[in-house]
Amino acid sequence: MSMTATRWLMHAPGQPFAAAGFEPVPGPGEVVVAIAGCGVCHTDLGFFYDGVRINHALPLCLGHEVSGQVVAAGPGAETWLGKAVIVPAVIPCGDCDACRRSKETICPNQKMPGNDLQGGFASHIVVPARGLCPVELPALQAAGLDLAAVSVVADAVTTPYQAVTQAGVQTGDLVIVNGVGGVGGYCAQIARAFGATVVAIDVSDEKLAPMADGIAGLTLNARQVSGRELKGAISEFARQRGLRHRSDWIIFECSGTRAGQEAAFGLLNHGATLAVVGFTMDKVEIRLSNIMAFHARALGNWGCAPRLYPDALAMVLDGRVQVGRFIEKHPLDDINRVFPAVHTGEIKRRAVLVPSPAAKSLTSVTRSSAHGH
Ligand SMILES: [Zn+2]
Ligand SMILES: [Zn+2]
Secondary structure (H helix, E strand, C coil): CCCCCCEEEECEEEEEEEEEEEEECCCCCCCEEEEEECCCCCHHHHHHHCCCCCCCCCCCCCCEEEEEEEEECCCCHHHHHHCHHHHHHCCCCCHHHHCCCCCCCCCCCCCCCCCCCCCCEEEEEEEEECCCECHHHHHHCCCCCCCCCCHHHHCHHHHHHHHHHHCCCCCCEEEEEEEECCHHHHHHHHHHHHHCEEEEEEEHHHHHHHCCCCCCCCCEEECCCCCCHHHHHHHHHHCCCCCCCCCCCCCEEECHHHHHHHEEEEEEECCCEEEECCCCCCCCCCCCHHHHCCCCCCEEEECCHHHHHHHHHHHHCCCCCHHHEEEEEEEHHHHHHHHHHHHHCCCCCCCECCCCCHHHHHHHHHHHHHHHH
16 A cells, blocks of 8 residues: 655646656655644745746755655665654765765755755655754753644754854854854854854844844844945944944855845955855945955855754753744645745745645545555
């Protein structure tokens, strides 16, 4: 007896997703995850609305921010059976030159669900077991969270976690996060957990409000304060707090907009670090020589190495990084309503698509048969 599953396929950019049945079969080293939740990422919108190139041929199921439970395992992956897991958004091969040098995020053989593989806007997903992050359900429950809520750890939390780690943020640093929706909001919380004092910048007061509530020491609306004034306001704040006010700022550009990137570049000072976390197809006009003159550095960041996931998850479980108030769950069956609502900004929090209870009960019915398969 086989397992029946459903996934929502993108046949062409901008055209409604269509549900399709499939039979999830794990190959060697692979598992089938019954999906608890899958977050809708800016990157999904790019694929769907902006024609950003997709590696896999269409039709493809998008979605790379997945949590769930392993319900079937291929040869060599049996130890994962029954475990609750987070699927890394970028799954490196583990064997190549880059992986051996701990540069997994540039692994040329990496697989991204919803880009290289059929993704997570589905009842089930088939993924390599390598790199899965186990989730202890009692700890999750103690934190007042469910498995669907921590789907955002797959990308929105771990991507800034890697960026903050890579930038070497530590106690006493002044960190500026530009763009505090989704990824940026987590970036601010993680930087604070690493001991930094955080300045949050956005063009939306609605996104700045939760930052002002115990996360950022200063919030600035870039529609009201910009350019030299912005730099001056941050400098004055740093001076008042006894932090470095003229050098060594660590700036995380998370807005993924041209205006945001230009503003972030304008905040460079001596010894500064600019971490580019957000993505846009737009080009910006900057004086690159400022990096030279300021002896500054710019760092890029693609996903997060799976070995860092347990530490990022630990921050969520012990409350240093809050996720509950920054997400909202919607039924997966509403995907054709949720995507436009996220795109237009009607949905402001991270939307997590949750497969219907019918799909989940199907999972429990077929679990034993999948095992004997
Ligand atoms: Zn993403
Ligand atoms: Zn590799």
